[in-house]
Amino acid sequence: MTQTTHIPVDIIERFMRDTFQALGVPEEEAVICADVLITSDLRGIESHGVGRLKYYYDRIQRGQHRATTEIKIIKETETTALLDGQHGMGHVIAYRAMRMAIDKAKQYGLGAVTVRNGTHFGIAGYYPLMAAQEGLMGLTVTNARPAIAPTFSTEPMLGTNPIAFAAPSDGPHPFCFDGATSIIQRGKVEVLARAEKPIAPGCVIDAEGDPLTDPVQALENFGKATAALLPLGGAGEELAGYKGYDLATMVEILSASLCGGVFMKDLLGFAPDGAQRPYMLGHFFLALDIEHFIPLADSRLITGQIMRALQEARKAPGAERIYVAGEKEHENEQRIREQGVPVNANLRRELQFVRDELHIPGYEEYF
Numbered sequence: 001m002t003q004t005t006h007i008p009v010d011i012i013e014r015f016m017r018d019t020f021q022a023l024g025v026p027e028e029e030a031v032i033c034a035d036v037l038i039t040s041d042l043r044g045i046e047s048h049g050v051g052r053l054k055y056y057y058d059r060i061q062r063g064q065h066r067a068t069t070e071i072k073i074i075k076e077t078e079t080t081a082l083l084d085g086q087h088g089m090g091h092v093i094a095y096r097a098m099r100m101a102i103d104k105a106k107q108y109g110l111g112a113v114t115v116r117n118g119t120h121f122g123i124a125g126y127y128p129l130m131a132a133q134e135g136l137m138g139l140t141v142t143n144a145r146p147a148i149a150p151t152f153s154t155e156p157m158l159g160t161n162p163i164a165f166a167a168p169s170d171g172p173h174p175f176c177f178d179g180a181t182s183i184i185q186r187g188k189v190e191v192l193a194r195a196e197k198p199i200a201p202g203c204v205i206d207a208e209g210d211p212l213t214d215p216v217q218a219l220e221n222f223g224k225a226t227a228a229l230l231p232l233g234g235a236g237e238e239l240a241g242y243k244g245y246d247l248a249t250m251v252e253i254l255s256a257s258l259c260g261g262v263f264m265k266d267l268l269g270f271a272p273d274g275a276q277r278p279y280m281l282g283h284f285f286l287a288l289d290i291e292h293f294i295p296l297a298d299s300r301l302i303t304g305q306i307m308r309a310l311q312e313a314r315k316a317p318g319a320e321r322i323y324v325a326g327e328k329e330h331e332n333e334q335r336i337r338e339q340g341v342p343v344n345a346n347l348r349r350e351l352q353f354v355r356d357e358l359h360i361p362g363y364e365e366y367f
């Protein structure tokens, strides 16, 4: 295990902004990218925060993302839009697509925006939370590089295809479910690799279907299609792994079949001749304006009542507490603001590398 230090949130956020700007992202857009990443760290989602900074660095350097984002509107109605992200910064594309969905919903009750040629946009939950903060319900899904094997297969075919949904409540935080359709997602495997910890058996399989627990090997083998993540529910049908597989497929369809985008193995980031190319991801954003259905206060109350009833349900023997989605992330925020963002030795080395390569001054005392 590697030694972890904690770095103040504002320092990490500023460093990410400086990095994106040094890579050529315009200031206003670098602010959005850094906000999505720091929101992940604040919510305790280590897999998609500063830990992913070098991943964006690598992709921009390799020409798989454009540092400047120019979104093309292909088709638009009052309630719908089809956008081409043109391989810009995923966070900026997603932020603007959700903004559009929210604005349409406020006017017409709902807004549905699909995107093709998007790039990795970080935590899916950021975008429906934008809707919830403004009193709307929001849903976001995206496809991703193949990683999940279908039930009865060992071949990675579907991305970790997250589903994120948020609804405002009258409690201390909105309901916010934000998770992959695999048991663990690729980012968690990266976190385990950096922390030098094994993957729990039952999450990743090799080409023969046997458990693979070494995260470094798993990351290497995903690229060669000789390892795969198991869908929610796990291998086979005993614990209904087919439901995770089916949900991942539903996300793939919402992410590709509405926007005319590419899907599954065409998202690997390689052209048929083996050259690297953009990932060409597809996304789907939905916003629902509650006031077009019932008064917002009534909806907040009902959602709050549902959440509280679940929290107050009879506890299983030995269990101390029942959570609802979004609760742990809400509580993490206060703690991480006080303690700082955890950075272990392997991540520190990555941040030093980015800092030195881009000649970003002013962070030597932190990493």
Ligand SMILES: NC(=O)c1ccc[n+]([C@@H]2O[C@H](COP(=O)([O-])OP(=O)(O)OC[C@H]3O[C@@H](n4cnc5c(N)ncnc54)[C@H](O)[C@@H]3O)[C@@H](O)[C@H]2O)c1
Residues within 6 Å of the ligand: 045, 047, 048, 120, 121, 122, 123, 124, 125, 142, 143, 144, 160, 161, 162, 163, 164, 176, 177, 178, 179, 180, 181, 182, 183, 184, 185, 186, 187, 188, 322, 323, 324, 325, 326, 327, 328, 329
């Ligand atoms: N952009 C991409 O391509 C991509 C792909 C996969 C995942 N992701 C992101 O990775 C992040 C982490 O995903 P993950 O699959 O590791 O999430 P996870 O397995 O940690 O699940 C998180 C969800 O479960 C809820 N939760 C946790 N404990 C709970 C409990 N006891 N009771 C009720 N709910 C509980 C959380 O509130 C949260 O909504 C997400 O933000 C996701 O969007 C992004």
